[in-house]
Amino acid sequence: MIAFENVSKSFWTGKSRKVILDRASFSVEVGNSLGILARNGTGKTTIINMMAGLEKPDEGRVVRTSRISFPLGFMGGILAKHTATENARYIARLYGLDPDYVESFCRWLANIDEYFDQPVGKYSSGMRSRFSFALMLALEFDIYLIDEGMPSSTDVEFNRKAGEVLRQRLKNATVVVVSHQPATLEKFCRSAAVLRNGQLYMFESLEEAKRLYDYQA
Numbered sequence: 001m002i003a004f005e006n007v008s009k010s011f012w013t014g015k016s017r018k019v020i021l022d023r024a025s026f027s028v029e030v031g032n033s034l035g036i037l038a039r040n041g042t043g044k045t046t047i048i049n050m051m052a053g054l055e056k057p058d059e060g061r062v063v064r065t066s067r068i069s070f071p072l073g074f075m076g077g078i079l080a081k082h083t084a085t086e087n088a089r090y091i092a093r094l095y096g097l098d099p100d101y102v103e104s105f106c107r108w109l110a111n112i113d114e115y116f117d118q119p120v121g122k123y124s125s126g127m128r129s130r131f132s133f134a135l136m137l138a139l140e141f142d143i144y145l146i147d148e149g150m151p152s153s154t155d156v157e158f159n160r161k162a163g164e165v166l167r168q169r170l171k172n173a174t175v176v177v178v179s180h181q182p183a184t185l186e187k188f189c190r191s192a193a194v195l196r197n198g199q200l201y202m203f204e205s206l207e208e209a210k211r212l213y214d215y216q217a
């Protein structure tokens with residue numbers, strides 16, 4: 001579970017205060033995948049980062065009682081001067097997993113051939129995003145955090161394999177997806193929420209959430 005208790009978060013823009021959350025309380029339960037609809041620039045990444053523990057609220061607290069992933073595509077734990085092999089094995093040890101399994105899973109999914117043994121700093125952006133996505137799926141989490149859907153990969157084989165692995169994972173895991181597009185949420189989520197004026201409004205279904213989201217358009 002991830003619970004936001006009276007969480008406030010805002011940024012000073014140089015001219016005014018941009019409010020992301022204003023004393024907001026809500027929770028994400030394991031087993032109930034949640035899609036959050038929010039317009040661009042209203043705080044999607046900030047909320048996902050607070051769920052992951054990468055950013056702190058100004059006030060209130062975020063309680064996390066499950067194994068929560070880093071956000072999909074987050075490269076913060078991957079060192080550019082090390083190879084994918086070294087990164088995968090190091091992160092496997094940090095999470096108490098078998099390094100051989102994590103390395104071979106990432107080799108299979110990321111589809112970057114001999115570059116797997118080159119420093120990550122030499123990768124194209126597509127290779128980096130495939131590797132970070134493979135790494136996230138190799139680790140076992142209760143809740144996966146996804147910012148704006150799947151990575152936009154042009155690698156057809158990767159998209160097919162990654163989509164299949166994600167579908168398998170979601171039989172047992174929960175996902176939180178933030179997006180400005182309802183269509184992105186349809187694939188993953190059971191319930192939905194709308195971020196609006198510093199509050200997160202929760203709904204049982206995406207259809208209900210879309211009504212509030214459309215209303216403000």
Ligand SMILES: Nc1ncnc2c1ncn2[C@@H]1O[C@H](COP(=O)(O)OP(=O)(O)OP(=O)(O)O)[C@@H](O)[C@H]1O
Nearest residue numbers: 011012013018038039040041042043044045046047
């Ligand atoms: N560290 C920061 N300092 C100042 N302003 C920030 C900071 N981080 C984010 N912001 C501002 O807060 C707002 C929300 O940012 P955030 O990246 O969470 O939004 P988003 O909905 O994910 O945006 P996008 O859809 O464009 O990626 C934006 O106006 C952004 O400029």
